[in-house]
Amino acid sequence: MNVILSGPGGSLEAARKMMQAGAALVRAGGAGVFIDNSALAHGGEQWRELTEDGGPDALTFAFAAIIGGRTEVYTMGMHALGLRDVVMKR
DSSP, X not given: OOOOOOOOOSSHHHHHHHHHHHHHHHXXXXXXXXXXXXXXXXXXXXXXXXXXXXXXXXXXHHHOXXXXXXXXXXXXXXXXXXXXXXEEEO
């Protein structure tokens, strides 16, 4: 079974609230959390640890992926935190 959480993003506080909601689902028996916007998946224990931390680094690790290609490196999912994605040439 999959459960979808959907809410307004665009700020660190909104992301924290989504993390807390995901942690509640994990405590209720969920195996983990998949972040559709950045194609990241976190096991339940890791998600609880990130939620308990709640700092900017934990939020970034939870919601933003770093993708490396031959000519550039970029992030995907920073909009969930209210930030722009980063694109850097190699």
